[in-house]
Amino acid sequence: MQYNPEEIHVTPMDMGGSAMSVIGLSKSFGDTPVLENINFGVDEDEIVVLLGASGSGKTTILRIIAGLEMPDSGHVVLHGRDVTESPARQRGTGVIFQNYALFPKMTVEANIGYGLRLRRRKRNEIRETVDRLVELVELQDHRTKYPSQLSGGQQQRVAIARAMAYEPEVLLFDEPFGALDAQIRQSLRKEIRALLKKLNVPSVFITHDQEEAFELADRLAVLNAGRLEQMGTPFEVYTRPETEHVATFLGAANLLDGTIRDGKFEHQDVVLELSPDNPKCREGDKVKLVFRPEDVFLRRPENLTQQYHQLATGTVDEVGFAGSYERVTVTLDLGKHKPIVVTRPKTETAAFPLRVGQSVTAGLVRYRVIKAA
Amino acid sequence: MRGFDLAKPLSIGVMIAIMLPLVLLPLASIFIFGTSNGLDNFWKALMAPEAIFALKLSIVTSFWATVFNVIFGLFAAYVLSKYNFWGRNAIIVTISLPTAIPTAVAGFALLLLWGPYGLLGRLIEPHGVHIMFTAWAIILANIFVTFPLAFGVIKPVFDTMNQSLEEASATMGATRWQTFWHVTLPGLRGAIVTGALLTFARAIGEFGSTILVSGNLASRTQTAPLYIFAKFNEGQVEAANAIAIVLALFSFVIFSILFFARDWLEVD
Numbered sequence: 001m002q003y004n005p006e007e008i009h010v011t012p013m014d015m016g017g018s019a020m021s022v023i024g025l026s027k028s029f030g031d032t033p034v035l036e037n038i039n040f041g042v043d044e045d046e047i048v049v050l051l052g053a054s055g056s057g058k059t060t061i062l063r064i065i066a067g068l069e070m071p072d073s074g075h076v077v078l079h080g081r082d083v084t085e086s087p088a089r090q091r092g093t094g095v096i097f098q099n100y101a102l103f104p105k106m107t108v109e110a111n112i113g114y115g116l117r118l119r120r121r122k123r124n125e126i127r128e129t130v131d132r133l134v135e136l137v138e139l140q141d142h143r144t145k146y147p148s149q150l151s152g153g154q155q156q157r158v159a160i161a162r163a164m165a166y167e168p169e170v171l172l173f174d175e176p177f178g179a180l181d182a183q184i185r186q187s188l189r190k191e192i193r194a195l196l197k198k199l200n201v202p203s204v205f206i207t208h209d210q211e212e213a214f215e216l217a218d219r220l221a222v223l224n225a226g227r228l229e230q231m232g233t234p235f236e237v238y239t240r241p242e243t244e245h246v247a248t249f250l251g252a253a254n255l256l257d258g259t260i261r262d263g264k265f266e267h268q269d270v271v272l273e274l275s276p277d278n279p280k281c282r283e284g285d286k287v288k289l290v291f292r293p294e295d296v297f298l299r300r301p302e303n304l305t306q307q308y309h310q311l312a313t314g315t316v317d318e319v320g321f322a323g324s325y326e327r328v329t330v331t332l333d334l335g336k337h338k339p340i341v342v343t344r345p346k347t348e349t350a351a352f353p354l355r356v357g358q359s360v361t362a363g364l365v366r367y368r369v370i371k372a373a
Numbered sequence: 374m375r376g377f378d379l380a381k382p383l384s385i386g387v388m389i390a391i392m393l394p395l396v397l398l399p400l401a402s403i404f405i406f407g408t409s410n411g412l413d414n415f416w417k418a419l420m421a422p423e424a425i426f427a428l429k430l431s432i433v434t435s436f437w438a439t440v441f442n443v444i445f446g447l448f449a450a451y452v453l454s455k456y457n458f459w460g461r462n463a464i465i466v467t468i469s470l471p472t473a474i475p476t477a478v479a480g481f482a483l484l485l486l487w488g489p490y491g492l493l494g495r496l497i498e499p500h501g502v503h504i505m506f507t508a509w510a511i512i513l514a515n516i517f518v519t520f521p522l523a524f525g526v527i528k529p530v531f532d533t534m535n536q537s538l539e540e541a542s543a544t545m546g547a548t549r550w551q552t553f554w555h556v557t558l559p560g561l562r563g564a565i566v567t568g569a570l571l572t573f574a575r576a577i578g579e580f581g582s583t584i585l586v587s588g589n590l591a592s593r594t595q596t597a598p599l600y601i602f603a604k605f606n607e608g609q610v611e612a613a614n615a616i617a618i619v620l621a622l623f624s625f626v627i628f629s630i631l632f633f634a635r636d637w638l639e640v641d
Contacts, residue, residue, distance in 0.1 A: 066544050088543040101541040105559035114555070115545040166546065 018077075019044045019202040020065070020170040025074035027060060034060050035226045038074070042170065042202040047193065050206045051213040052223030053249070058206040061223075062172050065204065067091045078169045094163030094171045094201075098178050100155045102147035108158050109134070109143045115166035133161040136195070152180045153188055160192070164199065171196070173205040177212060189215050210250050214238075222246045240277065243370060247290045254296070254340040256289040257372065265289055265369055268334055272309055278369050291367040293343040298328065298360040299352070308363025314340075316358045328354060330362060403621055407614035418615035426592045427600035428619060434508055434596065435576035438515030439523075443569050446523030447561070451553075454531040471520040476581030479517050483510065483586050506588035511596060514582040519575045523568030530564040563638035567631060574627040578620060 018041030025038040035057045042048045050058040063069035065076055067088030075084045083091050102111050109130050116126045134143050137157035147155055156176055163171055176192075177185045193216055196203050207213055213220045214234045221231040224245045230237055241247035244255065258267035260281045265272040272289070274281075281287060297308050298316075314332040317339050321327075326349045329339040340362065344354075354360070389397075408415050418424065453465060471479065487494045487504040494505065504510055534557070542552040580598040587594040595603065597616050604613035631638070 066540075068540050068544070088540070089546045089548060091544070092546070093544055095541060095544045097537045097541055099535070099537060101535065101537040103538060103542075103556055103559075105562070114542075114547075118546040118551060162545070 018042055019046075019079055020204070021077045022061065022065065023075040023077065025061065025064060025071045025076075027057075027064070027069070027072045033226055035064075035071070038228050040221055040228065040231055042204060044202055045197070045200045046218045047196055047203045047205065047216055049213040049217035049220040050204065050223055051208070051210060051220050051249070052206075053208055055225070056223040057226040058208075058223050059174065062095075062174055062204065062206050065170065066093045066095050066172055092166065092169045094166070094168030096156070096159045096163055096171065096173045096176050098174045098176065100147075100159040100176075100179075102155055102158055102162070104147055107144050107146055108139055108150070111147070111158055112161045112165050114162065119166060129165055133165055137161045153184050156180070156188065160195070164201070168201065171201050171203040173203065175207055176205070177207070177209075185212075186215075192216070213250075222249060224249070239366075240368060241290060241370065242279065244288060244290075244373065247370065252293050252341055253290050254293065256291075256334075256337070256340075258287055258289055258369070260285045260287060260369075270312055270334070272311075272364070272367065274369060279371060281369065281371070286372040287369040288372050289367055289369055291364050293327075293341045295364055295366040296340065296342040297348075297363045297365060298330065298342060298344070298354065299363065301359055301361045303361070308365060309367070311362040311364050313359060313361050316354050316356055316360060319354050319356060326354075330360060332362065400621060403614060403617050406610070407618045410611060414611060415615055415618075418612045419619065421612060423591050423595070424600060424612065424616055427595050427597045427616065430508065430511070430595065431577050431597040434511040434515055435573050435579075437512050438519060438576045439569050439572045441512075441516055442519055442572050443523045443565060446521075446525075446527050446568060447565065449524050450528040450531045451557075454528065454534075468524055469521045471517055472522070476518055476579065477585065480514055480582030480585030483513055483517065483582065487513070487586075505586055506590070506594060508594065510586040510588075511583055511594065514586050515576040515579055518579055518582055519572045522572045522575060523565075526568035526571065527561060527564045530561055534560055567638050570627050570631055574624055577623060 021039075021041035023039055025035050026033070027035040038057075038061060040048065050061060052058045060069060064071050067076075067083070067086060067090075071084070075082055077083070078091065078093075103114065106114065112133055113126045113130045116129060121129075130143075134140055137160060139154060139157060139161070142150060142154060147158065150158065159176075160171075177188060180188065189212060205213075205216055207216075217234055219231060219233055220237055222229045222237060222245070224243070229243045230241065230246045232240075237246060238250050241250065241253070247253040247255070256267055256270070258265050258270070260266070260283055261271075262283075263274065263281075265274060265287065267289070296311070299308075301313050312332040312334055314330045317329040317331050319326065319328050322343070325346070326344045328342045328344060330342060331337070331339045342362070449464075449468060453461060474482075484505060485491050487510065489495070489498050489505070491505075497504070504513070538556050538560070539552050542556045543549075547555065578598055579596075580602070583596055584599055584602070587596065587599065589595055589599050589603065591600075591603065597620055601613045601616050601620075604610075604616075
């Protein structure tokens with residue numbers, strides 16, 4: 001397999017710096033493409049989260065890195081070594097499966113030591129490593145138990161310890177929190193992030209849960225229908241989405257179609273200046289305005305101050321209580337248009353209570369345009 | 374009595390009353406008649422050289438048939454669970470077929486293949502290789518009639534086995550063989566033991582096919598069930614009875630193991 005450097009978005013130099021990288025991965029199942037030209041790298045102590053809905057191809061990427069699936073084209077490089085053609089057992093990856101896949105007939109200790117036994121390490125070396133890992137994941141009291149005798153969280157810790165025992169080149173997590181209660185999930189995410197930061201292993205997580213992605217990731221990659229749509233820190237991806245899918249998949253977003261006129265966004269009477277960090281647009285380009293529900297401010301029509309970018313007037317459709325904030329939908333006076341969603345903090349709702357049917361003016365604190373597909 | 378439910382003792386009683394003439398009394402009569410002339414006579418009948426030979430022959434031939442069918446069943450289950458290919462279902466049906474065929478037909482079929490005038494027998498007999506009317510014939514008959522038993526127990530366990538266990542083992546550095554040995558096989562332990570016990574229990578009692586292929590020669594090719602039949606025909610009921618007790622106890626022990634060790638065997 002050859003790759004043409006011009007076809008890929010990452011230069012070979014970048015690849016050299018990454019502990020793990022995939023270059024130009026593509027794969028189809030029959031006639032259905034599941035991955036199209038996927039490129040990304042993970043640094044030595046970095047946590048990258050692949051975020052996507054089911055069917056986005058994230059699981060296939062993970063399986064290709066682990067060697068459980070073959071790409072139609074592209075490469076997997078681990079610490080400078082092209083392992084694309086190597087079988088799973090020669091890659092030295094550590095995989096934490098969704099259901100943990102602990103060996104049911106082995107104790108916790110035996111599960112953790114399995115990779116070292118396969119590598120024919122000396123018995124006392126295995127014992128020392130197992131001791132160290134059992135302590136690290138705090139399973140001292142459970143080391144002679146079988147997986148069926150452990151709780152979900154404990155099983156997950158065994159799975160992580162087991163994958164770390166043989167010092168893998170990369171840790172791969174396949175939706176590792178899927179099988180756990182919502183409450184445990186959150187505390188485990190923090191624990192695991194702290195643990196990985198201590199270990200200095202490049203890690204790849206896959207998930208469909210954006211909250212999880214935000215909490216775990218140093219960088220996240222958003223996948224949609226087999227394509228990597230955007231990659232960056234959670235802050236970058238959330239505040240500067242580049243596609244409609246990224247904007248709506250990561251948190252809620254309001255969208256408004258428009259056109260570029262004189263370098264500004266235009267939709268009927270709405271005209272908004274664009275800051276330089278917006279994507280380069282040409283005169284007449286069809287674009288979409290993206291703004292988050294928390295970036296909209298509602299005022300009485302006569303009251304909107306200059307510090308907000310005026311959007312339009314409208315009527316309140318619904319006022320809903322959502323715990324720590326209030327969720328309001330407003331139909332703007334822009335002809336036929338989907339109502340926009342606005343979230344308002346308690347301080348705001350107390351100062352300016354809203355009722356259904358009320359006329360308001362909507363102003364924006366922050367917004368972006370993306371190119372219409 | 375408050376809360377007394379007459380249905381409980383009544384239904385248990387009816388159940389036992391039905392079982393009594395059909396199962397319990399026939400079994401009881403073996404023991405009653407077998408020991409009616411005293412334990413001394415029972416012991417003497419059991420220790421007769423012909424009887425001992427018949428029991429040993431049954432155990433040995435059943436053992437080898439069991440070994441073969443468990444290994445083959447494991448292998449076939451592995452192949453049929455792992456790979457999808459044209460004719461796969463036809464093979465599954467064929468493996469299961471021998472249980473549905475009358476044992477006499479099975480014996481007859483073996484004769485037509487390996488007998489002096491059989492398809493293959495005709496080719497090997499001139500070279501002095503005899504299969505029919507030897508212990509080999511008994512093993513072949515046992516293999517045939519118990520063929521699907523071990524496979525039938527192992528295959529479903531294979532099918533439900535979590536595939537990610539094998540994948541996990543591979544990513545940790547195991548070869549296929551190491552994965553099979555350390556991960557797959559331990560998961561099949563219960564199914565293998567269960568399949569072996571069922572096969573053995575079925576083989577040791579085999580009569581219909583054995584009587585056709587073995588030649589039924591006392592102290593040479595006479596298995597325990599054939600011995601019972603022969604002695605009964607000769608009017609030596611006591612001799613027949615002694616072996617019958619041993620065979621009945623065998624089955625009792627095997628099925629007790631299957632029942633009481635079912636947690637360990639992981640069969641439900």
